[in-house]
Amino acid sequence: MNKRGQETREHIKKCAADLFARKGFKQVTMKDICVAAGLSRGGLYCHYNSTGQIFQEMINDMMSSQDMESDLKIRQNQSAAAILNELLDRYQNEMEDTGASLSLAIYEFFSSQDMAGGNHALYEQYLISVNTWRKLIQYGMERKEFCQVDIDAVIDLIIFSYQGVRMYGRLVPVDKEIPSRIIRQIKSILIRGD
Numbered sequence: 001m002n003k004r005g006q007e008t009r010e011h012i013k014k015c016a017a018d019l020f021a022r023k024g025f026k027q028v029t030m031k032d033i034c035v036a037a038g039l040s041r042g043g044l045y046c047h048y049n050s051t052g053q054i055f056q057e058m059i060n061d062m063m064s065s066q067d068m069e070s071d072l073k074i075r076q077n078q079s080a081a082a083i084l085n086e087l088l089d090r091y092q093n094e095m096e097d098t099g100a101s102l103s104l105a106i107y108e109f110f111s112s113q114d115m116a117g118g119n120h121a122l123y124e125q126y127l128i129s130v131n132t133w134r135k136l137i138q139y140g141m142e143r144k145e146f147c148q149v150d151i152d153a154v155i156d157l158i159i160f161s162y163q164g165v166r167m168y169g170r171l172v173p174v175d176k177e178i179p180s181r182i183i184r185q186i187k188s189i190l191i192r193g194d
Contacts, residue, residue: 009047012037013061016054017102025055025108055109058102063128070132080140081191087136088183091158095165095179103166130155137190146190158186 015036019028028051034044048054066087073083110122133155140146161182168174 005047008039008043009057012039012044012047013054013058016051017058020055020058020105021102023105025051025105026112028105052109055105059106059109059125063125067128067132070136074135074139080136080143080145083136084140084146084187084190088186091162092179092183095162095169095174095182096176103163104170107167126159129159133158140190145192147192149189154186154189157189161186 012033016028016033019032019036023032030041030044030048030051033039033051033054034041037044048057070083070087074080106122134151137146137149137151137154141148165174165179165182
């Protein structure tokens with residue numbers, strides 16, 4: 001695909017992400033995306049066949065971007081604590097910004113998929129996230145920046161508290177202190193105090 005085509009796809013995904021965050025997955029139509037992106041139906045369908053295709057590509061991009069970014073920083077021998085702080089700052093900002101959350105859209109999208117037919121895309125995304133966190137925590141423990149911890153338990157705490165606040169925050173008001181407390185606790189569990 002040429003540069004202009006790739007730029008158009010990125011523009012479409014950005015516009016669609018805003019719509020999905022506000023309306024959820026089920027309420028967004030291809031027409032909505034056309035209007036938001038300033039494209040004709042033909043222009044949009046030249047790049048994507050459905051809202052599902054756009055959404056799946058957005059999720060894949062987000063997950064692989066976080067994984068690649070973390071891997072690069074580890075290869076550059078950056079501080080594990082600095083990498084952790086940056087990731088957790090991003091998570092905290094996302095937990096506090098419930099209006100921009102894709103959690104509801106993610107739930108709607110993946111709950112509508114035919115899991116019996118072998119489509120386990122959400123689980124694959126979860127495994128990418130687990131792998132990213134596992135590499136970082138192991139790296140931090142090897143560098144003696146992190147405490148020796150039960151890696152799986154800490155990963156569960158990170159992923160499920162993050163997604164829980166993002167989903168719950170779409171349904172009821174969430175005290176802004178909750179993300180702060182979660183992040184502080186994760187840091188206190190991982191980062192060595194000596």
